[in-house]
Amino acid sequence: MSGIVTIAYLLAGVLFIRSLGGLSRQETASRGNLFGMLGMGLAAGVAAFTWWMRHSDSAGLGLAVLVGAVVAGGAVGAVLARRVEMTGMPELVAILHSFVGLAAVLVGMSSYLEPRSGEHAMAVAASALAGEPLSAARVIQLLEVWAGVAVGALTFTGSVVAWAKLRGTVTGKPLLLPGRHLLNLALAGVLAGCALPFIQAPEAATGMPWLVGVAVVAGVLGIHLVVAIGGADMPVVVSLLNSYSGWAAAAAGFTLGNDLLIVTGALVGSSGAILSIIMCRAMNRSILNVVFGGFGTADAPAAGSAAPPAGEVLELSADEVSRELLDSRRVIIVPGYGMAVARAQSAVNDLARGLRERGIEVRFAIHPVAGRLPGHMNVLLAEAGVPYDIVLEMEHINHDFEHTDVVLVIGANDIVNPGALNDPASPIHGMPVLEVWKSRRVVVLKRGMAAGYAGVENPLFYLGNTRMLFGDARKSIDALVTRVRDAAERAAA
Numbered sequence: 001m002s003g004i005v006t007i008a009y010l011l012a013g014v015l016f017i018r019s020l021g022g023l024s025r026q027e028t029a030s031r032g033n034l035f036g037m038l039g040m041g042l043a044a045g046v047a048a049f050t051w052w053m054r055h056s057d058s059a060g061l062g063l064a065v066l067v068g069a070v071v072a073g074g075a076v077g078a079v080l081a082r083r084v085e086m087t088g089m090p091e092l093v094a095i096l097h098s099f100v101g102l103a104a105v106l107v108g109m110s111s112y113l114e115p116r117s118g119e120h121a122m123a124v125a126a127s128a129l130a131g132e133p134l135s136a137a138r139v140i141q142l143l144e145v146w147a148g149v150a151v152g153a154l155t156f157t158g159s160v161v162a163w164a165k166l167r168g169t170v171t172g173k174p175l176l177l178p179g180r181h182l183l184n185l186a187l188a189g190v191l192a193g194c195a196l197p198f199i200q201a202p203e204a205a206t207g208m209p210w211l212v213g214v215a216v217v218a219g220v221l222g223i224h225l226v227v228a229i230g231g232a233d234m235p236v237v238v239s240l241l242n243s244y245s246g247w248a249a250a251a252a253g254f255t256l257g258n259d260l261l262i263v264t265g266a267l268v269g270s271s272g273a274i275l276s277i278i279m280c281r282a283m284n285r286s287i288l289n290v291v292f293g294g295f296g297t298a299d300a301p302a303a304g305s306a307a308p309p310a311g312e313v314l315e316l317s318a319d320e321v322s323r324e325l326l327d328s329r330r331v332i333i334v335p336g337y338g339m340a341v342a343r344a345q346s347a348v349n350d351l352a353r354g355l356r357e358r359g360i361e362v363r364f365a366i367h368p369v370a371g372r373l374p375g376h377m378n379v380l381l382a383e384a385g386v387p388y389d390i391v392l393e394m395e396h397i398n399h400d401f402e403h404t405d406v407v408l409v410i411g412a413n414d415i416v417n418p419g420a421l422n423d424p425a426s427p428i429h430g431m432p433v434l435e436v437w438k439s440r441r442v443v444v445l446k447r448g449m450a451a452g453y454a455g456v457e458n459p460l461f462y463l464g465n466t467r468m469l470f471g472d473a474r475k476s477i478d479a480l481v482t483r484v485r486d487a488a489e490r491a492a493a
Contacts, residue, residue, distance in 0.1 A: 086379065144255050250264075331406050331407070343474060447470065
């Protein structure tokens with residue numbers, strides 16, 4: 001029986017690896033999701049079957065609770081997946097990460113409180129009377145519990161704060177306490193200091209307060225780390241919390257002795273860490289700078305020290321924008337979070353298709369941190385049916401702006417800010433951005449002149465070749481689609 005379980009877990013691990021491989025490309029993302037679902041279903045089924053075999057004599061109530069939890073959790077997940085809008089996907093991901101962290105905390109505490117803790121008490125007492133140290137195996141086991149609870153609690157509270165920031169319940173501006181780095185260091189020291197008395201506790205009754213203390217301190221550390229991070233870094237934070245949740249799951253796997261949970265947690269943890277590093281490189285930042293700093297913090301020049309934008313904001317009507325688009329040979333569309341809020345992705349696809357039917361080259365430029373989630377804009381465009389081959393990442397399209405007639409910036413702000421390159425006083429100075437101002441004409445679709453999520457003013461709006469099309473992005477794009485369609489009908493007639 002153990003051989004069958006091992007093979008099943010191995011197959012589930014292979015499916016998870018195939019899932020990650022599929023998710024690395026838009027064309028295979030759906031298949032990757034399917035592999036992940038099959039792997040998780042197989043893993044959950046095998047785990048439930050293994051538990052039932054071990055407790056077949058008294059499995060009635062426990063099996064009912066297990067099945068009820070799976071059914072209830074699956075129902076909640078299905079309802080959320082169907083109801084959540086793409087604008088709410090980042091906060092859904094963040095809150096799901098918190099569940100993983102909380103699960104790791106509960107697994108660590110329950111495994112410490114299980115009946116075998118009595119054996120631990122006798123082993124500790126016998127070792128103390130004989131003047132002998134604890135066995136290395138038991139020390140490692142307790143360190144696994146300590147690490148799982150610490151990482152899980154940090155992931156739980158950090159993810160909840162990230163969810164609140166993304167939702168708007170908590171401001172996206174960084175909250176900077178005096179001496180915050182020393183506070184982080186002190187909290188980390190307390191966590192390390194709790195490990196020794198926890199390991200040396202002769203019984204669960206005396207060790208449990210130390211373990212609860214670890215959870216509380218790690219939770220406070222998670223809150224403080226995320227509230228100090230600015231809004232422009234939230235995509236990286238979500239990716240980083242994804243990595244934390246993976247390591248928390250791996251720690252729970254060590255605690256439970258479950259090889260598949262260890263492998264799965266390591267896959268999620270390492271892939272999340274790699275994605276975070278890639279995104280930080282795209283922002284010309286380091287992981288440490290994101291975790292302990294953030295745009296608009298004391299680690300960067302203050303926003304108020306930047307020179308105020310100079311120039312006049314010029315507007316265009318939908319008719320004028322449509323004429324410029326129809327007179328163009330090359331058009332690039334830059335989507336931002338404003339497109340997601342307006343739910344304009346389908347209208348944008350209609351506009352792109354209408355222009356392409358008239359022989360105009362249309363492509364999309366995606367910044368790594370556009371939106372509130374890694375790959376947020378890619379998912380939105382894929383959902384609307386935009387062909388994958390015309391959606392290009394920043395490094396593959398930035399050099400083409402100078403050969404472009406019109407650039408449509410739809411609800412984006414920070415990722416097209418020229419101050420990131422030429423204003424040393426800007427809080428986002430050094431961050432690579434889409435250099436849209438090099439095109440002949442830039443048309444920015446916005447509701448108003450409010451700053452972006454990072455709270456930084458954008459001098460792009462005041463440049464001579466920039467025009468503003470104010471209003472709801474979906475209504476504006478629908479108007480452009482109508483005018484492009486009318487022009488096509490007139491040409492056909």
